[in-house]
Amino acid sequence: xxxxxxxxxxxxxxxxxxxxxxxxxxxxxGFLVDTKNLVEVATVIRDELGYDYLSSVTGVDYLEEELLxxxxxxxRSTGGKSLVLSVQVxxxxxxxxSLYDLFISADFQEREAWDLYGIKFEGHPxxxxxxxxxxxxxxxxxxxxxxxxFVEDQKPFANRWPEGKVFRSEDENQFGKNVQYxxxxxxxxxxxxxxxxxxxxxxxxLGKKDSGDLATDHVVxxxxxxxxxxxxxxxxxxxxxxxRIVALKPVMGYLHRNHEKIxxxxxxxxxxxxxxxxxxxxxxxxxxxxxxxxxxxxxxxGAVPERAEYIRVIMSELTRVSNHLWAIGFLLNDLGAFxxxxxxxxxxxxxxxxxxEATTGARMMNNYFRxxxxxxxxxxxxxxxxxxxxxxxxxxxxxxxxVYLTDNExxxxxxxxxxxxxxxxxxxxxxxxxxxxASGVPYDVRRADPYSIYDRxxxxxxxxxxxxxxxxxxxxxDEIRQSLRILQxxxxxxxxxxxxLKNPYNIRVPEGESYGRVEAPKGELGFYIVSxxxxxxxxxxxxxxxxxxxxxxxxxxxxxxVADAVVVLGSIDIVLGEVDR
Amino acid sequence: MYxxxxxxxxxxxxxxxxxxxxxxxxMIGRKYNKAEGIEYRMSKDVKGIFxxxxxxxxxxxxxxxxxxxxLLYDTNEDGTEQIRCTSCxxxxxxxxxxxxxxxxxxxPDTGRPVPEPVEFFVDIDICMNCGYCAEYCxxxxxxxxxxxxxxxxxxxxxxxxxxxxxxxxxxxxxxxxPLNWEREEIIRKEKAEKKKAAEAAKAARxxxxxxxxxxx
Numbered sequence: 001x002x003x004x005x006x007x008x009x010x011x012x013x014x015x016x017x018x019x020x021x022x023x024x025x026x027x028x029x030g031f032l033v034d035t036k037n038l039v040e041v042a043t044v045i046r047d048e049l050g051y052d053y054l055s056s057v058t059g060v061d062y063l064e065e066e067l068l069x070x071x072x073x074x075x076r077s078t079g080g081k082s083l084v085l086s087v088q089v090x091x092x093x094x095x096x097x098s099l100y101d102l103f104i105s106a107d108f109q110e111r112e113a114w115d116l117y118g119i120k121f122e123g124h125p126x127x128x129x130x131x132x133x134x135x136x137x138x139x140x141x142x143x144x145x146x147x148x149x150f151v152e153d154q155k156p157f158a159n160r161w162p163e164g165k166v167f168r169s170e171d172e173n174q175f176g177k178n179v180q181y182x183x184x185x186x187x188x189x190x191x192x193x194x195x196x197x198x199x200x201x202x203x204x205x206l207g208k209k210d211s212g213d214l215a216t217d218h219v220v221x222x223x224x225x226x227x228x229x230x231x232x233x234x235x236x237x238x239x240x241x242x243x244r245i246v247a248l249k250p251v252m253g254y255l256h257r258n259h260e261k262i263x264x265x266x267x268x269x270x271x272x273x274x275x276x277x278x279x280x281x282x283x284x285x286x287x288x289x290x291x292x293x294x295x296x297x298x299x300x301x302g303a304v305p306e307r308a309e310y311i312r313v314i315m316s317e318l319t320r321v322s323n324h325l326w327a328i329g330f331l332l333n334d335l336g337a338f339x340x341x342x343x344x345x346x347x348x349x350x351x352x353x354x355x356x357e358a359t360t361g362a363r364m365m366n367n368y369f370r371x372x373x374x375x376x377x378x379x380x381x382x383x384x385x386x387x388x389x390x391x392x393x394x395x396x397x398x399x400x401x402x403v404y405l406t407d408n409e410x411x412x413x414x415x416x417x418x419x420x421x422x423x424x425x426x427x428x429x430x431x432x433x434x435x436x437x438a439s440g441v442p443y444d445v446r447r448a449d450p451y452s453i454y455d456r457x458x459x460x461x462x463x464x465x466x467x468x469x470x471x472x473x474x475x476x477x478d479e480i481r482q483s484l485r486i487l488q489x490x491x492x493x494x495x496x497x498x499x500x501l502k503n504p505y506n507i508r509v510p511e512g513e514s515y516g517r518v519e520a521p522k523g524e525l526g527f528y529i530v531s532x533x534x535x536x537x538x539x540x541x542x543x544x545x546x547x548x549x550x551x552x553x554x555x556x557x558x559x560x561x562v563a564d565a566v567v568v569l570g571s572i573d574i575v576l577g578e579v580d581r
Numbered sequence: 582m583y584x585x586x587x588x589x590x591x592x593x594x595x596x597x598x599x600x601x602x603x604x605x606x607x608m609i610g611r612k613y614n615k616a617e618g619i620e621y622r623m624s625k626d627v628k629g630i631f632x633x634x635x636x637x638x639x640x641x642x643x644x645x646x647x648x649x650x651x652l653l654y655d656t657n658e659d660g661t662e663q664i665r666c667t668s669c670x671x672x673x674x675x676x677x678x679x680x681x682x683x684x685x686x687x688x689p690d691t692g693r694p695v696p697e698p699v700e701f702f703v704d705i706d707i708c709m710n711c712g713y714c715a716e717y718c719x720x721x722x723x724x725x726x727x728x729x730x731x732x733x734x735x736x737x738x739x740x741x742x743x744x745x746x747x748x749x750x751x752x753x754x755x756x757x758x759p760l761n762w763e764r765e766e767i768i769r770k771e772k773a774e775k776k777k778a779a780e781a782a783k784a785a786r787x788x789x790x791x792x793x794x795x796x797x
Contacts, residue, residue: 156674156676157679161674164682164698166700270677273711357642359645361645361647361712365711375716389625392625406586407589408590410587
């Protein structure tokens, strides 16, 4: 236990002698709190202890103990380690007070826990399903829920080997067996899910206005899910007063595949390639977060050789550069500069992808990190090419992009003062990454809670202070420059040596919980893992940065023109693979 | 001055535009449909457009590139084919989407498994090209391919590869991945020698035992 945590523990225990208890389970490091005191304790944590950033809220289903647990991860926005609180409720009557009033970042995450676990958050203003479709019956992340095409609880499946009779899931359609229907679903033609109505009712409530004598009306517009500006299948239901947005609700889940359920069926090793598919523009950072979380549990067994750490940093930073290039390019696309800026950015990204392909074997779905290192070393010739790109080409090209766009008056007039998010709001909404830093909060996980070997490098945390779309654009250029600085140092210092000591396929992870978080290009990416000592994770949760950043979308958009909503969304830089999981 | 930023930006686009043509003129006859030109367009020095005109031109794939696994067989000196796979099932176990099915051979007399697969299926619709099977195979029997052009009109039968379709000679592997092949061959030879030495030692021990028994 760190010193900081001891202080926190004593402070919490003196304040709440019987209410807050140290979590005594093996490998757990948080505190257990009573349901009825949760709000009170959270208020003290926020106002007196300074933990003002609620990073992650998630549920865990302990089927054997007949308990559902809600796990909260708090951080200080000035940096430092986490404070973990858990609340346990009986499975049959899962009601927990909502923290929405204290931390708005709980909004979507509580809705997700309700959607997937059926934990009711009392006091949440808009507790609807968020990832599953409206009218879905059951709570898919509960341990006793079985999906369609269910084969076995855990991989590897016995019917693959040694019997090995090939079959297709479609042929073995088990829909009849394990799909549950809502009550009164005998006449599907008439059936009408109520959640969609609730959405519009809520919107009308938000956008209520006093029209006076002249009869005017609000218009509800659904932007998406098939809309080019939403970067995928994402819907914004907006209420318009003329052209001005008076209320907005994001609707998501069109790409939902229940990544976490798949993750719990998988073994630890199986999960690495699946994490690639979360934020598919920055796969290797996803690998890094997951591998870190598991290595924390593995302890000494998960020690990483020096060269592998350097390769990890190099790969993560290259990913960040390529992701930001993409983000800048497509933000300009959203502004209407059709494809010239984005293609200039994509050209540079292409060179980075070539390096990925030569090293990891794939351009995007890299699957490169392993527990205790990386899969293989750089092949001959790749480091030379990498050096030439990082030292010669990219700095020049970033400057060119800067000259090309930053002073452009059209860009400035479309983005300056649009979608402003103040630092207090940014922290309360739990946004991370460039969005948070553009609002003037110098919070970067690489500095605030250093992981891997980031504490060895000399770099600045890029920060801008206006919190508008222009700052969110320009901070990405700043960050590319800082990433290049890290890359140049790493490439100079990279030592010789092995990159992976042992690579067993049947890894067993000691019992306990761990939360590994990294600074992904889009924000703070966290992996919450609970291990019960078997070959498969008991709980596998992804705290996806794009998903949580969207919490602030409504705040940024209300009062703006509808055309600016597109720019605001582009400046958050979301990837739907990660939002919907 | 208002508009200066726009002019600066237009200057950048103009430079890009001109560079495309100067590049073409400078490398006239060498840039398109030539290996040299394709390499140039993938290098850090390229100034003009990057586009490679697929399918007339193709990007060379690097050695580590991976797409859909295949099974290796060695050709013995007498011309028979020896499949390397022993149907141990490790590839099926590490496969994240579980797209590998293996049927073991059993000896009809003893009922015990024989180290050779009867059938080996890979559903390439499910395969996510992660490369685990190749990475964890202890016998170097399954490797990732370089052939990425496998679109077909038939979605069902053409996309479940059986043993016959998966088998490729070891020479093909040596050709697409020369460095890996070299590295693995050294280890394989060492292993084979060790095995031989162990067998010889065992035989010697048995002979010695028999001799000792005979002496008594």
